[in-house]
Amino acid sequence: MSESLHTVTTMPTARRPGCPFDPPKELLDIRERGPIARYSFPDGHQGWLVTGFDLVRSVLADQRFSSRKELMLHHPTIDFGDIEVPAAPPGEFLLMDDPRHSRYRKPLVGKFTVRRMRQLTERVEQVTAEHLDAMEQAGTTADLVTAFAKPIPAVMICELLGVPYADRGSFQENIDKFMSGETSDEELIAAYTAVQTYLAELVAAKRAEPTDDILSELTDSDLTDEELKGMSLILLAAGLDTTTNMLALGTFALLRNPAQLAALRAGPELIDSAVEELLRYLSVAKGSVRVALEDVELGGQSIKAGTTVLLSYNTANRDPERFSDPHLLDLRRQDGGHLAFSHGVHQCLGQQLARVEMRVALTALVKRFPSLRLAVPADEVALRPESADIYGVKSLPVTWGA
Template structure:
């Protein structure tokens, strides 16, 4: 977006670089502000938490990314991207009620708190196995490849019924798809490859069903194209977001040893710490863009039909009107009203799974490796400033021999 200051605040080195300038410039605005998107179109930017929550719960704003005026983070307009893809079905995150309500109802039962808790023993086993391998291997190690990425990848693969042996394929294509700098042709090729893969997998699952989410959805629906969209969404979000939050959370907790000590001494505090880390980083900053379907007055401005709206999630989750000392990490905050998972009916389907994975990883990692520390200076860490989902490229760590 235009006039984005790329330098992070010196007193908060872990604030996503791409959001730092916007947060400083827009956080104190009392009203939504017009900004210019990469494709030259304008959209309204919301930086206050109350404005964001009001917009996300208002049915007059649409999630359909192919409607004229929907804001785009890449140079192509959404309509041009749709033309490249040919006929495109709307995925769950692009639907509006009542279609969204019906589609979500068909799968939301897979992600209840009770069903996710049933996965706890298996997630614990996966985390322990990867920590065993890391501790038995070279020291220092890259925590991204040793733990952060493989744990959620294996969990979502088992949940969906996707062979984990194919993880290099979908992780490579996911990385290309989420890159803001990759050419449009490469991103579209990644979409095509992932959709073709899932289509073939669903054909196989129809003939050889298993005890997994996609098999259960196939038993209820013959719409393979719709299930490809669902699998695409869950596979992409199920590993990329949680993996990045694991790495970022580890860095933040190592940077705040007193707060880390508090949760290691009392793991009952970990759930609140997870909420605070989700608020603090807001890694999917633009996941909740919308376009107005009719004229709407919001925050003292008139947003006209056909105008796009983006949420500056980092600014909203650091809104001083909503969070005291909002720029500080405070694991005791209890910040459950953040918007890291969105807000209202379309909020993140897999948030219960993400919370559980983060709690298990942080508790297990710091219990088993209490001497864990960065193996390089914090200033040498490389962040994903060119991706739609923020994170770390590598996280070199070391520990004392046990």
């Protein structure tokens, strides 16, 4: 055991004033001391915190580390006591290992291919133009979250799964309550129950009268209604929240880096590398948790079976041993290969859809509003709390014109 091995007793959460895009400084300091540290959980469990790129990627690729919900007994900031954690409900495959995980993921892989997602580009362009038209017609100010970042991915994922247009508003409101990090337990339970009820009705409707969407296609399989309901919940929640926050926080980051924004305006061919760099730089999905199924050697340390391991994506994506000038937003960056979409068997299924949405939406936004700027001081932009599963902004007031 290395004598310099660091032990962390509290998960750093406070971002430095004026640095809303950087991980908490204390977390970066932990990574500077080494890519792996001991982590003392509030309930006394002695686990690990992995902050370096190579080690995080290694754990994500190693099926000796489990994602199973029933093994997630230790929370990094809360002592839940001796609670019994149930297995993930049918269909909610993010918290499963193979073979349960593969049962749900495999039928979806062919529905989210690069080719199929690129075929949606024209529709994303149409939806984006409609919302930019509405912004322009409404005046010279807007909340970019509600006017742009939220509705574009909402329309796309709901159309892909066959959620009727009229139902999108109430559905998204409940999904927002899951993800905001600011919802009371009572509100959370009510929102979850409402979404479950709605999805059960939607699955039944697709079985009775299939339409041209992914959920209808999945009804022609051996998946049960309960499994389809769980799969739909995962896809909708992920498809709505992550891209919304990448679009909003990504625009905020560009507005705070005018030279990079000018480069994108002058060279729209930069959009592919710009999207990858924003994904790396912002890492809105901050990390994940794994549990060792057997004794594993990791970074020179012995990880015992049953030990909980915290993985920090945002420090991994700022690792100076992997990226040159990692805290610099550089839309021309060539050293890609970030972990914004995770890695391994649980790598994000919808990553190609997110890329298409970001490429189209950001290109159109900067072209339509060449004078786009913040309508409030940067330090008044309301950020999501660190307790939120996905980091981002609550609202982004912008203005344009003279």
